[in-house]
């Protein structure tokens with residue numbers, strides 16, 4: 001499958017576009033909210049399969065909304081936020097090293 005056929009999370013783009021066109025943007029936004037709520041509920045429980053199931057649902061919905069708002073913009077922000085996370089992790093690792101040296 002080529003890059004043009006895939007979407008965020010390597011999910012088939014054609015299926016995502018079909019879902020957006022078939023159900024409409026408002027319905028898919030509402031579905032995303034519902035799936036996020038289901039994931040939150042699953043995370044409060046101890047059923048791993050339920051978490052996997054809801055993560056899959058959320059991933060599919062996030063991929064649809066990413067197409068809706070512009071996946072290039074989302075990808076750019078993901079890159080920026082990952083870079084910021086890496087900086088924070090470097091800081092955390094430096095702090096841990098400093099504490100380890102002084103202990």
Ligand SMILES: [Mg+2]
Nearest residue numbers: 035038054057
């Ligand atoms: Mg669900």
